[in-house]
Amino acid sequence: MNHQKRHFVLLHIFLLLASLSIYAQKDYKLWLQYDKITKQAFVAEYSNSINGIISLENTETSKIASRELETGLTGMLGNKINVISKIEGDNKIIIGSKSSLNAEIQNTLNADFEKINEEGFIIKSAALKNKKYIIITGKKDIGVLYGVYTFLRLIQTNKSIQNLNIVDAPKTNIRILNHWDNLDRTVERGYAGFSLWNWQKLPDFIDQRYIDYARANASIGINGTVLTNVNANALILTPQYLEKVEALAAVFRPYGIKVYLTARFSAPIEIGGLKTADPKDIAVANWWKEKVKEIYKRIPDFGGFLVKANSEGQPGPQNYGRDHVDGANMLADAVAPFGGVIMWRAFVYSEHDANDRAKQAFAEFQPYDGKFKDNVIVQVKNGAIDFQPREPFHPLFGAMPKTPLMMEFQITQEYLGFSTHLVFLPKLFQEVLESDTYQKGKGSTVAKVIDGSLNPHKLTGIAGVSNIGNDINWTGHPFAQANWYGFGRLAWNPYLDSEVIADEWLRCTFSNDENFLKPVKKMMIESREAVVNYMTPLGLHHIMDTGHHYGPGPWVSNLSRPEWNPTYYHKADKNGIGFDRSKTGTNATAQYAPEAGNIFDNVETCPEKDLLWFHHVSWDYKLKNGQTLWNGLALKYQEGVNQVQEMQNTWNKTEKYIDSERFKEVQMLLEIQYKEAKWWRDACLLYFQQFSGKELPKGVEKTTQSLDYFQSLKFPFAPGN
Numbered sequence: 228m229n230h231q232k233r234h235f236v237l238l239h240i241f242l243l244l245a246s247l248s249i250y251a252q253k254d255y256k257l258w259l260q261y262d263k264i265t266k267q268a269f270v271a272e273y274s275n276s277i278n279g280i281i282s283l284e285n286t287e288t289s290k291i292a293s294r295e296l297e298t299g300l301t302g303m304l305g306n307k308i309n310v311i312s313k314i315e316g317d318n319k320i321i322i323g324s325k326s327s328l329n330a331e332i333q334n335t336l337n338a339d340f341e342k343i344n345e346e347g348f349i350i351k352s353a354a355l356k357n358k359k360y361i362i363i364t365g366k367k368d369i370g371v372l373y374g375v376y377t378f379l380r381l382i383q384t385n386k387s388i389q390n391l392n393i394v395d396a397p398k399t400n401i402r403i404l405n406h407w408d409n410l411d412r413t414v415e416r417g418y419a420g421f422s423l424w425n426w427q428k429l430p431d432f433i434d435q436r437y438i439d440y441a442r443a444n445a446s447i448g449i450n451g452t453v454l455t456n457v458n459a460n461a462l463i464l465t466p467q468y469l470e471k472v473e474a475l476a477a478v479f480r481p482y483g484i485k486v487y488l489t490a491r492f493s494a495p496i497e498i499g500g501l502k503t504a505d506p507k508d509i510a511v512a513n514w515w516k517e518k519v520k521e522i523y524k525r526i527p528d529f530g531g532f533l534v535k536a537n538s539e540g541q542p543g544p545q546n547y548g549r550d551h552v553d554g555a556n557m558l559a560d561a562v563a564p565f566g567g568v569i570m571w572r573a574f575v576y577s578e579h580d581a582n583d584r585a586k587q588a589f590a591e592f593q594p595y596d597g598k599f600k601d602n603v604i605v606q607v608k609n610g611a612i613d614f615q616p617r618e619p620f621h622p623l624f625g626a627m628p629k630t631p632l633m634m635e636f637q638i639t640q641e642y643l644g645f646s647t648h649l650v651f652l653p654k655l656f657q658e659v660l661e662s663d664t665y666q667k668g669k670g671s672t673v674a675k676v677i678d679g680s681l682n683p684h685k686l687t688g689i690a691g692v693s694n695i696g697n698d699i700n701w702t703g704h705p706f707a708q709a710n711w712y713g714f715g716r717l718a719w720n721p722y723l724d725s726e727v728i729a730d731e732w733l734r735c736t737f738s739n740d741e742n743f744l745k746p747v748k749k750m751m752i753e754s755r756e757a758v759v760n761y762m763t764p765l766g767l768h769h770i771m772d773t774g775h776h777y778g779p780g781p782w783v784s785n786l787s788r789p790e791w792n793p794t795y796y797h798k799a800d801k802n803g804i805g806f807d808r809s810k811t812g813t814n815a816t817a818q819y820a821p822e823a824g825n826i827f828d829n830v831e832t833c834p835e836k837d838l839l840w841f842h843h844v845s846w847d848y849k850l851k852n853g854q855t856l857w858n859g860l861a862l863k864y865q866e867g868v869n870q871v872q873e874m875q876n877t878w879n880k881t882e883k884y885i886d887s888e889r890f891k892e893v894q895m896l897l898e899i900q901y902k903e904a905k906w907w908r909d910a911c912l913l914y915f916q917q918f919s920g921k922e923l924p925k926g927v928e929k930t931t932q933s934l935d936y937f938q939s940l941k942f943p944f945a946p947g948n
Contacts, residue, residue: 254705255699322364347365348363440695490558537551612796633690653710665819781915846919
């Protein structure tokens, strides 16, 4: 190659890489874009109100807060915003925790300080000696940091900052991501690349991603991270790994994030040289106490352990004739002197139990109410099966008044098309949180169970199974970032509306242009229902293919455990379809408070969205819209496909409002979603049609493929196994 040609090629490569890094950064920055404000009225208001930052503290957290404020404001206002340490001048932002404020400011805010906890914050417009200031404060520096992110969000979303009077605090104590990350950097049910944690390079190499991860979490109030998979590996508790965990904890600490680990119950045998892991064995209890001391010596603010025990083959106390209380309380005693917490998962079901799988967690855990130690919180999935596109709320919520229960949502889309499908999950989260348990009469919502207001508890929490990997855009799909964001916002305040969350996220991530916002927000809000429609309408559930959970598999009936087979759940036959959980069936409805149970139990009052979850219904059963069940089911599948097509049409009109890279990325992913929605519709309807014996109703597209074709498909490339 001659010199000129080589120069041209090198220049081309350089420009390509440069362009990639610019656009990758857009994707990488999540909802912290800090793009320049374009509406002149807001530019004028913000510029007139902000001409500097006064930072009164010098802790690591307060330095992060002032740096974030400086970066965000400089980016959005287009001119350098300086930071000083002394109160002077006019139209400045004062940041600092309560102890750093002078007596005049403290006295002004005393009543507000009484309304917040140690993580809460106050954002207030104030006049001091005839000078105007915006004060961002809290009892602790972490509250100030949360306040700074909230203030920046006001500007990102083009809100007025005149006469500010915001007093806010989180409604739950533990707001945590559960990473299902393995030590080899694979991620179980991970659809966004490999694990963030590069164990080989730690502790000496601190990847910038660790800092950016902490920053993103702090911006939405997440204060904990479980680094390792619930299907745990005992090696994480050995010194060579704890040294690496210590390095991550040091990165996260100034952002208010505690590190937690998963405890493999058999660790005393696997890495401790003991012959048993019996929780009643003194040597076992002492081994855990010594291990915990070792961890806290390295990480004084270590959060505690998340435990999956006696579930899906994981070891646990039942291996030794003990129960969940024995196991959880033994670990609770080990971490109690250090202020640690045990999060004990209630996701249990056994191949030896012939009972309806949906009943097993309740049957196993509800009798233990009030028997766990004070520093144990029981972590319960949102529904009784397993993160399905739609499930009724878990009957344990409200049924264990003497035990703190922690919500477990799945942010990663294991059963919702992975990171190739656009599904706005805060809509699902809100549906669950608003559900009424009736455990203390009408209005006893799941949210009130979670935040401890229904039955007062010292410990409260909400966990989300992470959808984060090392993809440039973190989550595999640009819109999957909204699920991480929305989880954090709802963990802070379980009463937030998902439409408010969608609006915030779109404005911070893409654009404040109403012509973009209105249609795309509508698309997001409807996206979850679309997925339910083309996958599991009218209460169907667990009909995905085996192992990888990719695509439909309603025909699967050959797995070793009955409750792993889709045929166990839909029970389609010539008489109808659905799982009878009413009094005439497994009586799962009796696990709910009578008011809720009676609604579900009666086929006439059961919400149609849950119909086939609770009832086996004839193909000719008349739905509320007058359609037969068969026609209604088929039309729901078609509606889901149509909704994805509408999402495509909506997105295709947004090109002029956003960068071309993210526009094209979402466009391609929506095309995959459209193809897969049709695949779900065609495969499921062909299979169920064998039993109904009925023609497809008018309006439902006929497939050109046979059922044999769909049953023959194999997916060796499906990620996340």
